Every structure is written in structure tokens, then in C-alpha cells.
Amino acid sequence: MEEALKKCLNEDVKPYGRGGGGCINTGQGYETKSLGKIFVKTNRKNGSETMFRGEMASLKAMYETDTVRVPKPIDVVNLGAHGWALVTEYIEMGGGNRGDLVTLGTQLARMHKYNEDRLNESARSESFVGGSASGDSYKNGVKQFGFHTVTCCGFIPQPNDWCDDWATFFVRNRLKVQVDLLIQKGSREILSVWPELERKVTALLAPCAGVVPALVHGDLWGGNWSSTSEGPVIFDPASAFCDPEFEQGIMNMFGGYGSDFWAAYHKVLPKRPDREKRMVIYELFHHLNHW
Structure with a gap:
């Protein structure tokens, strides 16, 4: 998957932090040269492009309000056999305080x-x-x-x-x-x-x-x-x-x-x-x- 991601972003990517999965998607952090640390959520199911494009649009709209912090959206990319991915900034989180x-x-x-x-x-x-x-x-x-x-x-x-x-x-x-x-x-x-x-x-x-x-x-x-x-x-x-x-x-x-x-x-x-x-x-x- 890293090769597909590298090709889509035109960036060298190095895994960062621990990967994980939620109820729907899997996620992994990466280090890049020009984008800094990024977080990539992936999904192979039919409909994942629609889901990620909606999420990116949602993040963009909330980000523009400058009222509450959200991960800055970067792109939605097609990883071929690895499905679709949403790329955002990486944020170090420590659980709900x-x-x-x-x-x-x-x-x-x-x-x-x-x-x-x-x-x-x-x-x-x-x-x-x-x-x-x-x-x-x-x-x-x-x-x-x-x-x-x-x-x-x-x-x-x-x-x-x-x-x-x-x-x-x-x-x-x-x-x-x-x-x-x-x-x-x-x-x-x-x-x-x-x-x-x-x-x-x-x-x-x-x-x-x-x-x-x-x-x-x-x-x-x-x-x-x-x-x-x-x-x-x-x-x-x-x-x-x-x-x-x-x-x-x-x-x-x-x-x-x-x-x-x-x-x-x-x-x-x-x-x-x-x-x-x-x-x-x-x-x-x-x-x-x-x-």
C-alpha cells in the first residue's frame, strides 16, 4: 500500500506511530517531506470513495470556521487494489480529557x-x-x-x-x-x-x-x-x-x-x-x- 500511496501523493512516505482500525476504516500515520506528518484512512468497500469525499468536504467546512480544531484535510486518493484513502494532517491525540x-x-x-x-x-x-x-x-x-x-x-x-x-x-x-x-x-x-x-x-x-x-x-x-x-x-x-x-x-x-x-x-x-x-x-x- 505504501507504494500506491507514494505514487498518489508523489511523496516518499514512512510509517509513523501505530496503525489501527475502527468500526469501518483502518488508519496509519506517515512522515513525508513536504506534507509533514499525515494520517491516512483506508477502506476497500464499494462506496468508500463517496464516504471519504463526504468526510473531506465536512472537514474542510468545519476547518474554515476556525472555531474548533479538526484534522486539516489534504486529499482523497485512489489506491487501486488497496481501495480509497482519506489523507489529513496527523494530530497527536491523547484520548478525551x-x-x-x-x-x-x-x-x-x-x-x-x-x-x-x-x-x-x-x-x-x-x-x-x-x-x-x-x-x-x-x-x-x-x-x-x-x-x-x-x-x-x-x-x-x-x-x-x-x-x-x-x-x-x-x-x-x-x-x-x-x-x-x-x-x-x-x-x-x-x-x-x-x-x-x-x-x-x-x-x-x-x-x-x-x-x-x-x-x-x-x-x-x-x-x-x-x-x-x-x-x-x-x-x-x-x-x-x-x-x-x-x-x-x-x-x-x-x-x-x-x-x-x-x-x-x-x-x-x-x-x-x-x-x-x-x-x-x-x-x-x-x-x-x-x-
């Missing part, structure tokens, strides 16, 4: 608020035209929910077609996708309850009509953040512009963030009324994704 949770709470809230701040700045300067992104850059802010490319939560592709309202986006591009997959697997029960579920979810999200789209990580369970000597870092994203509360679905589902984290988060983005009701359906999405 609970002392960094307060910092992470503040930084995540700032990332969620970043798009709103950009829209406000654009409105003041009267330079903003249109409602969606220009290419893959969101520095002027976006008024719609979605993303410019497909992203994957785990290995499952998520369509991110731009949509003017959050309820429609969530039902069509998140919940219905999971329901359709379960129906394909033979779950007839969920087919029978879907029409009622769709109506109730749409009604429950109706008060979100005024919510400003927020860039979210999209899969921020406790295993997708860690600490460095300089503070927290988040990785393995599946980003889109969503209701910022959507981020909290998987965070609440797996837990581990604690009251200090949420106090710091809500100091920047205060709680909205009926949050607990929405958490039920946001967690439901992730339960279906893990079915």
Missing part, C-alpha cells in the same frame, strides 16, 4: 453559530446574494438546510439536497432514508407506522421554522472527539447545515459529555423551548441508523 469538555462545549456552540454570524455580516455589508453555498465554501453563510455533497453517517450515505425548511429536510433526507433502508431489509412493521410518524415529526418540528441553519459535525458521539496538548479536536464528521439541536441527538444517545459541557455550550447558544421533545426524534434517527 474531561478537562477539555468545557472548552469543547464553547467551541462547538461557536461552530453552530458561525453560519448565523456570517449571514448577519453579509446582511450588514449588503453583499450577500442567494441562499446556498458558492461551490464548497460557506464563508458568506447559507440560508438553506443541506450540503453540497453526500456525506455518510457510519457507512450509510446521506443525501443533502438543499431545502428551505428544516422539517422537510429532516424527514426527507434523514428519517425517510433510514426507514427506506429498514423496509428494504424486510421490516414491514415500520412501513405500517411510517405515515403517522411522518405527520407527527413534521408537526413537532414546525416550531423550527425560524431556526437558522447551523454547520454540524453530524456524528459527534464520544468516540469522535479527543484531546491534544492544545485542547480538544473533533474528527470523523458527516456534516450538513441543520438545526443545531440535531447534533445533540447522538451526543445524548451515547452520553458522556456532562453538565459542565452543556453549561458552556448553552452560554453561547441558549436552550430553546421544547428541546426535550425534539431530542426524542433526533435520537430516533441515530437508533434507526444503528439498527
Whole structure:
């Protein structure tokens, strides 16, 4: 694989640190001359190119906010028989330091608020035209929910077609996708309850009509953040512009963030009324994704 990587990057590569594997991908650090230390995640499955391109786009969007540290994305490369690979900067991580949770709470809230701040700045300067992104850059802010490319939560592709309202986006591009997959697997029960579920979810999200789209990580369970000597870092994203509360679905589902984290988060983005009701359906999405 090193020869294939060397050819793709036009760089000599030397393994660095310990390699490892997660639930989906394998990873290894390398030393290079011009790129410095890099981290390479590989996967041979069909669909891995889509997954890695979505992850790279997610990292790029979060990196541009300069609010919370993420690995700087470098490239997605085809390693031939070795599959596809995502190349990012290498970051020395030491596990999730609970002392960094307060910092992470503040930084995540700032990332969620970043798009709103950009829209406000654009409105003041009267330079903003249109409602969606220009290419893959969101520095002027976006008024719609979605993303410019497909992203994957785990290995499952998520369509991110731009949509003017959050309820429609969530039902069509998140919940219905999971329901359709379960129906394909033979779950007839969920087919029978879907029409009622769709109506109730749409009604429950109706008060979100005024919510400003927020860039979210999209899969921020406790295993997708860690600490460095300089503070927290988040990785393995599946980003889109969503209701910022959507981020909290998987965070609440797996837990581990604690009251200090949420106090710091809500100091920047205060709680909205009926949050607990929405958490039920946001967690439901992730339960279906893990079915």
C-alpha cells in the first residue's frame, strides 16, 4: 500500500506511530517531506470513495470556521487494489480529557453559530446574494438546510439536497432514508407506522421554522472527539447545515459529555423551548441508523 500511496501523493512516505482500525476504516500515520506528518484512512468497500469525499468536504467546512480544531484535510486518493484513502494532517491525540469538555462545549456552540454570524455580516455589508453555498465554501453563510455533497453517517450515505425548511429536510433526507433502508431489509412493521410518524415529526418540528441553519459535525458521539496538548479536536464528521439541536441527538444517545459541557455550550447558544421533545426524534434517527 505504501507504494500506491507514494505514487498518489508523489511523496516518499514512512510509517509513523501505530496503525489501527475502527468500526469501518483502518488508519496509519506517515512522515513525508513536504506534507509533514499525515494520517491516512483506508477502506476497500464499494462506496468508500463517496464516504471519504463526504468526510473531506465536512472537514474542510468545519476547518474554515476556525472555531474548533479538526484534522486539516489534504486529499482523497485512489489506491487501486488497496481501495480509497482519506489523507489529513496527523494530530497527536491523547484520548478525551474531561478537562477539555468545557472548552469543547464553547467551541462547538461557536461552530453552530458561525453560519448565523456570517449571514448577519453579509446582511450588514449588503453583499450577500442567494441562499446556498458558492461551490464548497460557506464563508458568506447559507440560508438553506443541506450540503453540497453526500456525506455518510457510519457507512450509510446521506443525501443533502438543499431545502428551505428544516422539517422537510429532516424527514426527507434523514428519517425517510433510514426507514427506506429498514423496509428494504424486510421490516414491514415500520412501513405500517411510517405515515403517522411522518405527520407527527413534521408537526413537532414546525416550531423550527425560524431556526437558522447551523454547520454540524453530524456524528459527534464520544468516540469522535479527543484531546491534544492544545485542547480538544473533533474528527470523523458527516456534516450538513441543520438545526443545531440535531447534533445533540447522538451526543445524548451515547452520553458522556456532562453538565459542565452543556453549561458552556448553552452560554453561547441558549436552550430553546421544547428541546426535550425534539431530542426524542433526533435520537430516533441515530437508533434507526444503528439498527
